[in-house]
Amino acid sequence: MNHPLRFLLLLLPAVFLAATSFAREDHRAYADLKFEECAECHIGEGVPPNHGGGWQKEHRIPAAGPSRNCFECHGMSWCQDCHQGGGIQASLSRSQWKRDIEPESHRSDWISIHPIQAQSSPQRCQRCHEAKFCSDCHGRLNVTSRTIRDHANSGSTQSYIAAFPDQHAAEARRNLASCQSCHPEGDVCLTCHSAKLGLRVNPHPRDFKGSRIRSRSNNRSCRVCHDS
Amino acid sequence: MPHGTEYPLPALKEGMTVMRGTRLSFPIFLLLLLLGPWHALAADFRFQSSTQYLWYTDPFKNEDQSDIVQYFNIGASKIDKAGRFSAFGYGRISQQFGSETDVLLGDDEDILGRLYFLYVNYSLPKQRGDIRLGRQYVAVGAGAGTIDGIRVDVRNLGPVVISTFAGYDVRFAETTDDTSSGNYLVGASAGASFFPGNNLEVSYLWKIDDGDIIREMLGVHADQRILGKAKGYVDWRYDVLHEANSEFLAGATLFLFPGLITITGEYFTSYPTFDADTIYTAFAVTEYWEALGRVDYIVSDQVTLYGSYTHSDYEGPTADTGTIGIKASPKRIANLKGYASVDLRSGYPGDLTGFRISANYTYKKTLLAAGLTHDVFQRDSMTDDFTAKKYWAGGSYEFRKNMTAKLRVENTVTRQFEDEFQGRASVDIRF
Numbered sequence: 001m002n003h004p005l006r007f008l009l010l011l012l013p014a015v016f017l018a019a020t021s022f023a024r025e026d027h028r029a030y031a032d033l034k035f036e037e038c039a040e041c042h043i044g045e046g047v048p049p050n051h052g053g054g055w056q057k058e059h060r061i062p063a064a065g066p067s068r069n070c071f072e073c074h075g076m077s078w079c080q081d082c083h084q085g086g087g088i089q090a091s092l093s094r095s096q097w098k099r100d101i102e103p104e105s106h107r108s109d110w111i112s113i114h115p116i117q118a119q120s121s122p123q124r125c126q127r128c129h130e131a132k133f134c135s136d137c138h139g140r141l142n143v144t145s146r147t148i149r150d151h152a153n154s155g156s157t158q159s160y161i162a163a164f165p166d167q168h169a170a171e172a173r174r175n176l177a178s179c180q181s182c183h184p185e186g187d188v189c190l191t192c193h194s195a196k197l198g199l200r201v202n203p204h205p206r207d208f209k210g211s212r213i214r215s216r217s218n219n220r221s222c223r224v225c226h227d228s
Numbered sequence: 229m230p231h232g233t234e235y236p237l238p239a240l241k242e243g244m245t246v247m248r249g250t251r252l253s254f255p256i257f258l259l260l261l262l263l264g265p266w267h268a269l270a271a272d273f274r275f276q277s278s279t280q281y282l283w284y285t286d287p288f289k290n291e292d293q294s295d296i297v298q299y300f301n302i303g304a305s306k307i308d309k310a311g312r313f314s315a316f317g318y319g320r321i322s323q324q325f326g327s328e329t330d331v332l333l334g335d336d337e338d339i340l341g342r343l344y345f346l347y348v349n350y351s352l353p354k355q356r357g358d359i360r361l362g363r364q365y366v367a368v369g370a371g372a373g374t375i376d377g378i379r380v381d382v383r384n385l386g387p388v389v390i391s392t393f394a395g396y397d398v399r400f401a402e403t404t405d406d407t408s409s410g411n412y413l414v415g416a417s418a419g420a421s422f423f424p425g426n427n428l429e430v431s432y433l434w435k436i437d438d439g440d441i442i443r444e445m446l447g448v449h450a451d452q453r454i455l456g457k458a459k460g461y462v463d464w465r466y467d468v469l470h471e472a473n474s475e476f477l478a479g480a481t482l483f484l485f486p487g488l489i490t491i492t493g494e495y496f497t498s499y500p501t502f503d504a505d506t507i508y509t510a511f512a513v514t515e516y517w518e519a520l521g522r523v524d525y526i527v528s529d530q531v532t533l534y535g536s537y538t539h540s541d542y543e544g545p546t547a548d549t550g551t552i553g554i555k556a557s558p559k560r561i562a563n564l565k566g567y568a569s570v571d572l573r574s575g576y577p578g579d580l581t582g583f584r585i586s587a588n589y590t591y592k593k594t595l596l597a598a599g600l601t602h603d604v605f606q607r608d609s610m611t612d613d614f615t616a617k618k619y620w621a622g623g624s625y626e627f628r629k630n631m632t633a634k635l636r637v638e639n640t641v642t643r644q645f646e647d648e649f650q651g652r653a654s655v656d657i658r659f
Contacts, residue, residue, distance in 0.1 A: 040529075042487055052490055052524035053534025053553055061449065061463050061477070064367040077301055077318045079365050080344040084374075084400050086320065088278045088299035088656075092597040092622035092636050093586055096282060096650060099295045099322045099340075107582065108601040109616030109642040111287055115607055116578040120540060120547070121516055123475060123498050127372070131506070136402050140288050173514045174542050175577075176500060186507040193511075205512035209471040216441040216469055217504035224507050 027072040056105055060127070083128045103128075119175045126177075134181035186224075194225040271314075276301040276658040284650035286326070293326030312353075317346040340403050345374070357382040366393045368417040369447030370433035370465060374398040375413050392416040397435060410438035417447070425453030435503065442504040444468040458482050467501045470509070474501050490524040514543040531556050540575070547575030563590040580605040593626040614643045632656045 030038070038051075051059075063070055063079075070078070080086045085100025095102045097110075107113060118125050118134075125134075172179055183189065193203040204210070214222050276299075283294040298321045305314040323339050347362030360379040366372060368391065377395010397413040399406045417431035428450045435443035446468055451461035459481045467474040479494035497517035502508040522536035535552040553569030566587040573580040586599030598621040606613050622636035637651040 054492070054522050054536060061461065064369050064372065076316065076345050076365050080318065084344060086299070086318070086344055087280065088276060088301050088318070092588070092624065092634065093599055095618070095620070095638060096284065096652060098284060099282060099297055099324070107584070108603045108618040109640060112607065112614060112616065112642060113580065113603065113605055116573070116580060116605065119577045121498050123500060130399050130401065132399070132401050173512050176502070176508055176511055176513050180502070180506065180508050189507065203511045208510070210510060212469045212471060213504050213509055216444060218440045220440050221504055221507050221509050
């Protein structure tokens with residue numbers, strides 16, 4: 001998996017398997033149908049259902065793929081309404097966060113529940129939210145009300161780390177985006193993990209490959225901890 | 229940086245354009261521009277508007293607040309005689325009434341704007357592709373985003389489809405649509421279908437911040453349908469800067485009794501990587517993977533069932549998640565539709581047991597809908613169980629074919645609030 005070319009070579013033969021298939025239907029003529037009416041063809045003529053129970057999670061692949069045909073039925077606002085909080089055609093079942101309409105994946109007490117989802121796979125949050133979206137809200141939190149694991153014992157990151165150094169390392173590796181949501185500049189990390197001062201604890205992965213990060217981004221993040 | 233004392237407020241970079249407050253004149257100007265000349269050309273013109281009043285409780289301050297929001301969605305096709313030019317726009321203007329603290333989060337009396345897209349599309353002759361200019365949402369396998377720029381799609385190159393885009397990277401935040409002179413999003417994809425039911429796409433994406441490349445991604449997607457009975461697919465995102473596999477998904481779907489039972493199996497792994505403008509880009513992280521199985525079963529045209537099981541691994545701790553759901557539209561009660569699902573999650577980092585029920589009923593020009601969500605969750609092993617309940621109800625009435633009024637109210641009972649009310653009332657118009 002760490003050698004992209006080798007992986008590509010393995011992948012290509014599988015893709016080029018010759019096979020027949022059902023033809024793709026142009027859906028523009030049906031764009032004004034109610035969603036439920038799709039079933040008339042998709043059941044009656046034995047066509048596999050396209051928007052199944054897991055569609056909310058799985059639509060990313062067909063929507064970004066080369067054969068995408070979303071726009072035969074949906075306008076661009078259909079994407080933006082979920083991904084960026086738009087609400088011109090919000091259904092009654094959708095809740096709101098201030099002036100933004102929420103996607104239905106955000107359930108009941110989402111402020112309290114979202115850490116479970118965010119820690120599961122942070123990339124899924126990033127499909128809609130920039131890191132700034134997290135830090136904008138987390139910057140308003142009162143630290144004494146914090147109940148997440150890494151701050152519950154001590155009330156501050158520093159005293160928590162001093163008490164549980166191994167646990168902090170494991171949690172940070174699994175949930176680094178959570179650290180960033182409250183410490184967007186990472187200043188608190190630098191008190192120990194800088195090469196310039198403090199404890200000088202190396203935060204890099206064991207097989208760290210930093211040459212491209214350094215060259216493409218103009219040494220930008222490296223200069224924070226290193227002299228050159 | 230201690231909490232609550234040195235938190236840096238978002239600062240404007242040099243050259244950054246922020247669309248809020250007085251600078252709202254820019255999107256209004258663009259919308260007027262869109263409304264004006266196209267109408268004069270007697271193009272095929274579509275207009276959609278939603279005027280909304282929203283009220284809610286600010287969870288940080290426990291204060292009632294409200295917003296008035298105006299949405300516009302405009303489309304003009306067949307602008308020229310050949311019908312090659314079209315234009316589309318979507319945006320909103322809002323004003324909040326309430327506290328004036330936390331101005332950067334929109335808690336003030338300023339008018340805020342958000343322009344989702346506004347672009348002109350030119351269709352190449354013989355359906356060879358499109359050229360799209362303006363603000364637009366772009367998505368390829370390597371990534372997605374919103375740009376102020378240009379997208380060119382070229383089709384009918386044999387089996388190959390090519391798509392390229394470049395423009396200012398538009399970053400939506402709580403109150404702003406930020407673009408900066410040094411921030412760009414550039415991408416390209418080449419897709420092909422060499423056999424019936426076969427798709428292959430290779431894509432590339434650069435995210436540039438202040439002139440530096442902070443994200444460089446390679447995307448590869450392939451899928452193959454086999455005899456109308458099955459589909460296999462692979463989707464891979466490789467982070468070129470970090471030289472790491474950022475995301476990998478492999479799956480297969482089996483269509484049994486075509487159209488009735490669909491069985492899906494997926495393997496997904498991700499290695500979180502960060503933009504190279506932050507020190508987190510160089511920190512060690514662990515890989516996450518999950519295996520998923522899902523079944524969709526169309527019992528009849530009245531009932532659909534689905535269920536899924538996911539096992540997640542966080543390099544050590546694990547979690548198991550299960551979901552079952554039903555969609556029903558009984559013929560005995562015409563125009564009634566119901567949905568219900570149960571979710572169970574156990575393991576790292578927390579547990580959740582919950583269910584959701586909702587139904588809607590249409591009678592002539594009236595739609596009534598209501599729902600309930602009940603969740604019991606433990607955020608992590610050091611916290612207690614919490615219960616959250618959400619009740620909502622709403623309705624809409626179609627005054628005229630192109631005018632609908634909607635009302636929705638919601639109450640959420642959480643560990644913080646015994647009752648947290650919110651709602652929205654809207655009038656939607658389209659012509």
